[in-house]
Amino acid sequence: MVESLAQLKRLELCDCTPMEEIIIKNGLGEEENVRGMIFPKLQFLKLKGLPNLTRFCTSHLIECSSLIELRIENCPALKTFISNSLSTDAVANNQFEETNSTLFDEKVAFSNIEKLHILGMGNLTMIWHTEFHSDSFCKLKVLKVKQANKLLNIFPPNMLRRFHNLVHLEVDDCSSLEEVFDLRSLMNEKESHAVTAFKLRDMYVYNLPKLKKVWNTNPHGILSFQNLHLVDAWNCPSLKSLFPTSVALGLSQLEELQLTSCGVEEIVAEEERLGEELKFVFPKTTSFILWDLPKLKSFYPGRHTSEWPVLKNINVYHCHEVPVFDSELQSTQGACTQDQLEIQVQQPLFSFEKIIPNLEELSLNSKVAAKVCQGQFPADLFHKIRVLELQCFHDKSAEFPFGMMHRFQNMEKLLVTNGYFKELFPCRLVDEEEHTLARILYLKLYNLPDLEKIWNQDLRVDQLLQNLETLEVWSCGSLINLAPSASSFGNLTALHVWDCKALKYLVTTSTARSLVQLSAMSIKECQMVTEIVASKGDEAGNEIIFRKLKSLKLDCLASLTSFCSINFTFKFPSLTEVIVTNCPKMKTFPRESQAHQGCRKYGYQKKRTKDIGNATSTSPFNSSLYKLYAFARSVHLVLLFFFPIPLF
Template structure:
């Protein structure tokens, strides 16, 4: 007997603690139960539920051949304890059940070891989204139930989220069981130690994803590698539509991509890698597709594998975030040139082994290996006009240079030099070994804001040559740099024809907690701040003057605070306003000198008072 629920479109069952099934068959003769228009099924927090309708034929949620869901599009399962969703042999080949499934979400189902079998996967041609989170027993998404099926494709799948499944190391294991371990070698920092090791990868040749756009991977503790190009050679179109890749809290992950994957990343726009403590490189050098069986030494491999003229291009990459990667040494250590024509935002935060931001030349692989890992981009890097708009560098204790000085002068401006000229916002925080911001040859002609904090090795911020280029700068903050003696310096700069430095648009300037700062600029140029509205100088106790030759004009300066944080407004605001209202410019040098005299006078009185107290 056939039963049809013609009008039912959505089923939601939530928080029914004793419920075991949704539909109980009162009559065994009911051999065909159809839900022809059901498009959404949600089962949430029903710990005793074992099946949609219990049957002796199977033990899965959708067990039994008598159930039919031809239009079901959305399945959401949360907080359920069943062990299987589908049984492989319960659906007839002629059945149309689940062929329209587009969205599949599983959350907190601890006893599931896999989501579906390869036999079921052939039905999922319309599947667009897979979201699997907090399933502690999950080992893989797709189980290989049919060895005759060589390759499974998800032609419409666009979004894949795999989060907090600590036992999962692959989307689908191969038949050998140890399939995740590809017999290929990758190069990373500790090359000699790992030369003959293998990497488990999340994706392999079993499954094709021609439309996948978003990949989010989090909390896969057993994962070693996500993509290996050699393992994807049979799926030429897989991952070519990727736009957004985020990887987080995979504690044993060592690499994200193998070098061959770059050819598939033409549409990648956002790359975020965070809190993966073992990651050393984002792209690892792959030697397998070069016919190399064994690797005895890194130098020989690199000479054999890569031509220095080869280029890795990321034509659409706009935003890249590298955060809390304590073992990250470089983005890529190979010899290819890297090209980021549209990169607009770059954040590098808490990457403790990073020594420099960008290399200024194509590295030579002759000589000692220590030099191979001195930069994030340990190779030649080119950028387009859009790069980089915004850069944040935080908690990089080994960072010494954003860009190293060119050893030989060149008449042609280098790509790295051009990159800085397109920058809009730059923030550098807690980079304790950073000795200088950029070489004197660098131009910041489009920079709007510059903030520097806790960079204790820096003696001065910028050369006067670089400062003259900063015509678009609006916001400048320098704080808590213990050795900073001067903000702008003439050191290493030939005297230029122009007799002044003009910060045309600068309206906000803060100098704070700079105990050795003696001057903003002590060179021979005069300075002008035609748009400056606010100046805040606090706890710069050795500051003798602002500029040696004074400030030519500050016509709209309204707020000047110089002193300790506790007396900024009460002591100085009224004085500054009076002086500003009666003169075309504020004599900041005089205010600084007056404050210095007042501070030393107070210090002397305090010292004298202390001595008298001790003498009693």
């Protein structure tokens, strides 16, 4: 029977609940029983949603010499890909020898496989046996393992060299996994073995609550991971360190390092050696991101130096136990005696004056920002910074460190996050400060719960932020308005506001007229907003044109009743997308709205069928929805929550 599938190139089996086995022994000829099963041209195999599948087949061997990609998803009963051949009666009674519970062993011959995805294998304890068939898996390049909750490690220790061609590794949501690379048995090998260089470039380890080490011992003289370009670890609370010393010393290609929400105490584990000072060099690392590492105390616990000649981005957030820059360490050690300094081994992550001159993106907390304001660093130190993030100003009396802004003369992007400022920009600015603001193209404010206003009412925002292209305001619960009523944003192309509970409107009519470049606007989860455009006494002219607006999204606005409450005509000649969701009080959209007639794309999505007056939501042609449909013919309109009366 299998011989009849000799030309099969692609096989997908999905959502077959009763299926227990793909190929049954009764369907095999005598010759196939002896020499195993061969699928000479099969290139792609996918098994998905087979909850009762226990094996692919029962045989001595399965050979797929052309197989490139294998995906096994949500097959929780599958423990081994191929079971040992037994008598027909044993098979009929579902009796299988499982001397091991590994997914792949010597009976599986996949000599050219390059991609392997394993997802939702709840009973899997081992992926590979300690014995393989010939050159199986030697060409594996991509491995993704997710939701394998009984898995203890990823690679078998004595066969680790077989996977040296692996380029991309993802391990996610494996609740029992304690280590990724098991190197213990390799340490007993003879020293005559040449060092095996892994081709691994990208490694992601996510949601691994029991992961203690990625490498369970130092692979010095055995394996090299010099080709690593990206390492990203997230939500691994038991992880104490990321790299063994020999791995960290050889990361000549590393470009990005990111650690988030882990129990890491040191990034590089200390090696038990004579205690000499180590030198870590990262010649290609451009991005270094550490977020929410409350136990982190050092990069390396012993004496060391580090060099980062091309580092462009430093973002260290909620890592309170480690000094980021040497300036912090100096301030805390000021009162120490020389003997105390010699005993103290904690070192900062970076030397401030060595690192900063090359940076393009920088995050500063309140402590370092205060030192910059005090002029403790050379005036030209920040000349390359294009992106500045100010974060963790947790003091309730915190004031925005505007006095240092003029030092960032080439800043284009400003992010202000997690602070208790009540106001950002003061009413009076000196010339240097005005020039700095004028260069900003992107402004994002996030999680500033006490912020009442972004800038003082007397500040001429249109002059200071004349080049601003993107404004994003998220989770600013006390914010009353985005800008003074007469503000102008002639170059603004994107405006996004989310979770601002005190906000009652987005812009005034005066500001709306200035938004001649605006192409995208969204407002979400602002429960007090009653209208998008509000009048503040400026009634000059009764027509407002959003000439370039293409996308308008209104979502979860519980108090929104109209786009604008006054009798204005709004025109949207470029509008191609309108998405309105969960705005139960909305009654009217702009009167006599005009949209671009060249676009006929229309998406109509219904979420409920409650009667609306004399019409129901089953037909957009009904009278009470006619105007809505007429507008929808011109734009891509998606309504996920209908309204009690017509919008137009």
